[in-house]
Amino acid sequence: MNSTETLSNNSVNDTGDLIPDESPFAEHWHQLKRSKTAMAGLIIILFFVLVAIFAPVLAPHDPVIQNMEMRKTAPFASEYILGTDDLGRDMLSRLIYGARISMVIGVIAVGIALFFGIFIGLISAYYGGWVDKVIMRLVDIMLAFPYILLTIVIVAVLGPSLTNAMVAIGISQIPRYIRIVRASVLAEKENDYVLAERALGASDMELMFRSILPNCLAPISVQATLGFGSAILESAGLSFLGLGAQPPTPEWGLMIASSKEFVTSAWWIVTLPGIATLLAVLGFNLLGDGLRDILDPRMKD
Amino acid sequence: MDEKKLLSIENINVHFNTRRGVVKAVRDLSLHINKGETLALVGESGCGKSVTAHTINQLIPMPPGVIESGSVMFRDRDLLKLPLKEIQKLRGTQISMIFQEPMTSLNPVFKIGEQLADVFLAHQKMTKKEAHAKAVELLDLVKIPSPEKRAMDYPHQLSGGMRQRVMIAMALASPEPGLMIADEPTTALDVTIQAQILDLLTDLKDKVDMSILLITHDMGVVAETADRVVVMYAGRKVEEGTVFQIFDNPSHPYTLGLLNSLPSNEKYSDSSRLEAIPGNVPDLLSLGEGCPFANRCNYADDSCEKSFPHSTCIEEEHNIWCHKADDVKKTKGPKS
C-alpha cells in the first residue's frame, strides 16, 4: 500500500475511514439519560443550584429580618408562604438562602478534599515505595477515627465558624480521595501508554498530571458527587452542634438546631430545613450512584 | 436430512440492535458439518465466526441479538425451534464448546477432577468413586501427565495448555459427544503447546466419533487440522471447499489475499515485499447490499457494489461467492 492513501468521501469504508464519531462524553451522557435515578438526582441538584444562584431574586423577604408580629405563622396562612420561624423570619427566604450556603459548603469542602486528595494520591501511587507506605499509614490513621469525630476535633482546634466547618469537612474527606485516586492511578499506571510516553522522554510531572490523571477522572467524579452530599449533611450536623454556622445565618442545620424546642408547637420550623437537607443530599447520592454505575462498573455492589 | 450431515445451517441472519445502528454480524450464512469431520471457519476478527458458533447452541444474547431467519438442523432437530430446556440439555452433552481462554469456563473453587466427575454424574448413573475414576481416565486420554495428581489441582494451578486439555476432557465426558465447537482454542497458547493441542484434537476426533467446528483466524491452524474450510468475510461466506482446494486453488480474491498476506508464504523466502490486502475490515454498521470485500478488492467494479454474488462452483464441493470469478481465475495463474 502506498503511504498517501486516497481520501474517501463516499459512504464506503476505506482505509482512511473511521469508526463513526462518538466522544466518550456523549456516550456517557446517553447512558445517564437512560438511568432514571441519576436523572432524578440531576434534576434535584439543578433545582438547588438554580435556587442558590438566583436566591436574591427568588426570596420574597430578607432572610434575617425579623417580624416580631408574625412569629411562628403557619405555612399558607399569610403572605409568608412557608410560614415564619420563632423570630418572625420568612421560612421560604431562609430556606432559599440556606441552599446557597449549602452549595458553597459543598463546593469548598469538596474542593479542598479533591485538591489534596488528588495530589497526594497521585504522588503516592506514582512513586510507590516508602513514600506510598508513609502516606498510606497516615491515611489509615485518619480513617481509624470516626469520621464525624475527626471533623469535630478539627473544628474545635480551628474554632467554631462556618468557614472552619467547611475546611474541617474538606480535610476529613481527604483520605477517601487519596484512596480512590491511588487505586485508580495504580491500575492506570500499568498501561503501556505510560511506558510509551516515558520512552518518548516525558517527565514525571507530565506523566502524572497530563497522562494518567485524566484517565482517572471517572471514579474521582463519582466520589466528588457523593462527597458533595455528605459535606452538606456534615455541615448541618456541625451547625446543629453549634460548631458550624452561627446565628442568624440561614444555614439548614442551624435552623433545625435553634428551633428544636418547637417540634410540637410549630413543626414547620424544624421540619422544612430538614426536608431541604434531605432532598439535597438525596439528589447528590442518586446522581453519584448513577454515575458510578455508568463510569465505573467495577465498583458496583 | 442427508445421512452424512451432522449439522446443517441454512441461511441464518444474525444482527444486533445497538444504539449506533443495526450490526449485521452474520448474513445469509449456510454451512454443514459432516459426521467425523473437522470444519474450519476462518476469517479475521469481527467477521462473525463466534456469532455463528453461538447461534448453534443458542448463546446469542437476546436482546440485543436477533436471529432473523434460517434454520440450524442438528441430528434432525431444528435447534432454533427447540425450547430452551432442550437446548440446555444438548449443551455440554451433544454439543460442547471450548473457548480461547479456558480459565473463564472452569470453576476456580473446585478441583478439576471434581468438575469432570460432575459432568459424568450429571448424565450417567454411577457412584462418585466411579465418576472420579472416569475423570482420571479422561485426563489421561487428553495426555495430561500424572492424571491422578492433576485431578486434585485447582484450575489456577495448571498452565494454559493444561487447562485447555481439561476443557477438552470436559467436552468428552458426555455419553454421546457429537459436535465440539472450538472457538480459537489455541490462540492464547504458545506454538509448541498449540501444536500439541491440535494433534490431540485430531487424534480424539477419530477415537471418539465426533465432529469439530474449529474457529480460527490462523491459516496455519487450518492447514494442520481442517478437512473442509469455510472462509468468512464481514459476516458473509465467501469461499468454501476442502482444505486442499482452499490451499491449492484459492479462488476468492479475499482468500487469495489472506494467503498472500502470510509472511510464511513460500514466495517471500527472499524477504520481498508482502502482498498485503489494502485497507481495513469494513464497519458492519455501514455495509450495503453489495460484496463487503469490494472496497479492498483489486478485481472489483460497479457490479460488486450493487449486489452480493451468487455462488460459482469451481469444482465439486468448492464454491466461491464472487462476481469476478472468471477474471480472478484468468489472472491468478495455475497455482499461487
Next chain:
Amino acid sequence: MKPLMEVKNLKKYYQISSREGNKKQTLKAVDDVSFNIMKGEILGVVGESGCGKSTLGKTVLRLHEKTEGEVLYGGRDLFSLHHKEMTELRKSIQMVFQDPFSSLNPRKKVSSLIGQPLRIHNAGSPGEINGMIEDIMNEVGINPMYKNRFPHQFSGGQRQRIGIARALALNPEFVVCDEAVSALDVSVQAQILNLLQDLREKHDLTYMFIAHDLAVVEYISTRIVVMYLGKIIEVAEKDELVNNHTHPYTKALFNAFPLTDPHKRAEKKKIVMGDVPSPVNPPAGCHFHPRCPYAKAVCKEQYPPLKEVAPGHMSACWLNE
C-alpha cells in the same frame, strides 16, 4: 565496524512474593544476556511467552532499571547517564508496543499523541510541529484530516500506525518493536510489516524486532536470537539459523510452527514436550532439559555455554560438544 548497541551480561531480576508465606523469590526475567546490534540490522528475538523478550527490549532502552550488566549505545553506558542526558538520548532510541489499544493514551487526540515527543524535545514552534505531525501521518498512511480524532475511533491497524508515527517522530536511529504486529489480523499485519520495512529503508533505521511468531521474525529479520527462560540459547544470521539451527529448542520451535501447506501434514513430526517451566525456579542445568528429547546426564547438572558452532552462529547446548 563498531556495533550500534552492545549488551553485556545484562540481567534483570524481579523480586516476587511466593504464594506460600512472605518469602521473596527471585524471578530471572533476563539472565546474563549478551549480544550486539549492528547499524542497519533487524535483530529478531523469538521465544515462547514469558521467556523475557519484552523485559529485554524494555531494559535495553532503560525503560526498566537493570539488575546487572551494561548496555552500551554508541559506546556510552545507558545506565550511567544522568536524567538529562538520558532524556536527550531518548530521541534516538524508541519503542513500538504490542497492544495498539493500551499503548495510546485514550484521552489524547492523535495530534497530541504524535506531537508529544516533538513538544518534549522542543522540535520547533507550534506551527512547525503541526506541519511535522501532518507529514508523519502521511508517511505512515493515516489521513492528516483525522488528527483531531481520539484513538478509540481507529481500527487496530490504524492505531498501530499511530504508534509507529509517534515512535518515528523524532527520527530515531534504533527502534525496539515489541510484538508490534502480533495483535493485528493477518491482512493488516502484512501492511504494517511493509510499512516498517519501508520506513527502515527511508530513514536508515535499526530494529530489534521482538515476536513470538516465528514466521514474522523469519520474514523480517536479518539476524535472529532465540530465547528460553531468560537466556539466549541460539543466535545466528537469519539464513544460517533457519537452515542449520542446532539447538533442540530451536528445532522444536520450527517444528511446532503451523504448516502453510496441508499436503505436508503427514511429514510433520509430532512434538511431545511439556509446558514451559516456571521462570522462578528454572530446572537445574540446562533449563530446557526436562522438555528435551536428547537430554544427557550433563544437561541436568550444568548450564551449557553459548558457543560458536559456525561463524557468527552461537548455540548453547551440550550436544554441540
